[in-house]
Amino acid sequence: MLWTRHVDSARAAWPSLVWDAAAYRAWLVEACAGEDPLAARLPALDAASTLLCWSAGRGDPEAHRLFDAHYMHQVGPALRRFGSDAGLVDEVAQRVRVKLLVAAPGELAPIARYALGGDLAGLVRVAAIREALTLRRTDKAAESDGLDAVVGEADPELRALKDRYAREFHLAFTAAVAELSPKERHLLRLNLSAKASIDDIARMHQTHRATAARWLNAARDQLAAATRRHLQESLGVEGDELLSLMRLIRTEAPRLLDSIPPDRDP
Numbered sequence: 001m002l003w004t005r006h007v008d009s010a011r012a013a014w015p016s017l018v019w020d021a022a023a024y025r026a027w028l029v030e031a032c033a034g035e036d037p038l039a040a041r042l043p044a045l046d047a048a049s050t051l052l053c054w055s056a057g058r059g060d061p062e063a064h065r066l067f068d069a070h071y072m073h074q075v076g077p078a079l080r081r082f083g084s085d086a087g088l089v090d091e092v093a094q095r096v097r098v099k100l101l102v103a104a105p106g107e108l109a110p111i112a113r114y115a116l117g118g119d120l121a122g123l124v125r126v127a128a129i130r131e132a133l134t135l136r137r138t139d140k141a142a143e144s145d146g147l148d149a150v151v152g153e154a155d156p157e158l159r160a161l162k163d164r165y166a167r168e169f170h171l172a173f174t175a176a177v178a179e180l181s182p183k184e185r186h187l188l189r190l191n192l193s194a195k196a197s198i199d200d201i202a203r204m205h206q207t208h209r210a211t212a213a214r215w216l217n218a219a220r221d222q223l224a225a226a227t228r229r230h231l232q233e234s235l236g237v238e239g240d241e242l243l244s245l246m247r248l249i250r251t252e253a254p255r256l257l258d259s260i261p262p263d264r265d266p
Contacts, residue, residue, distance in 0.1 A: 057112025176226030
C-alpha cells in the first residue's frame with residue numbers, strides 16, 4: 001500500500017516522465033540497503049524529488065528538463081548578495097548543471113545521491129554559492145594571495161602586524177579552517193564570503209533562525225579559538241599583541257576563506 005501511494009504520487013508529480021516502476025524500486029531497495037529498510041524509510045521520502053533525482057541521475061532528458069524548469073531558477077536569488085550580473089549567473093548555472101547532472105562512465109550522476117532526502121531547491125542554492133565562490137577565488141588569484149593584498153591601511157598597527165606576521169597568520173588561519181567540520185566551513189563561507197544573513201542561512205537549511213544563529217556563532221568561536229591557539233604555538237605571543245593579531249580575523253577572514261578550496265560536495 002505504501003509503495004502504491006509512493007508510485008502514484010511520483011507519477012502525479014511528473015506526468016511527462018516515462019519510467020519503469022520495477023527498476024525504480026530495485027534501485028531504491030539497494031540504496032536503502034535492503035527491502036525492510038526501504039519499508040521503514042518510504043513514508044519519509046518525498047516521492048516527487050526522489051523520482052526526479054533518480055531519473056535525472058540516469059540521464060533522462062525529460063528529467064533534466066524538469067529539473068531545469070523547477071529548480072535552476074534558484075541560482076539567481078542565491079547569488080544576489082554577490083551583486084552578480086547575468087553573465088556570472090549563467091556561468092554558475094552551467095557549472096551547477098555539470099556538477100549535479102553529469103555522470104562518470106557507468107555511474108549515476110551526483111544528483112542521485114540526494115534522492116533519499118534533502119531539499120532540492122536548497123541543494124541548488126548551496127551548489128550555486130559554492131561555484132560562485134570558486135569563480136571569485138579564481139578571479140582574485142591574480143590580484144592577491146592571502147595576506148599579500150593591502151588591507152588595514154586605516155589601522156597602522158594592524159598593517160604593521162600583517163607585514164610582520166603575514167606567513168604565520170596565514171598558516172594559523174588555514175590550519176584552524178582545516179579543523180572545522182565541513183558544515184562549519186560551509187556556514188562561514190556563506191556568511192563571510194557570500195554575505196548571507198542568518199535569515200538566508202536558515203532558509204537554505206530549512207531550520208529556525210535561532211538554530212542557524214547558534215550554528216554560525218559556534219563556527220565563528222571555533223575558528224577564532226583554533227587560530228589563536230595556532231598563533232600562540234607558532235609565535236609565542238601573548239597579551240595585547242595577540243589581541244591585535246586576532247583583530248585580523250575580522251578583516252582577513254573573507255579573503256582567506258576565498259583562498260582555501262571549498263569542500264567538493266555541495
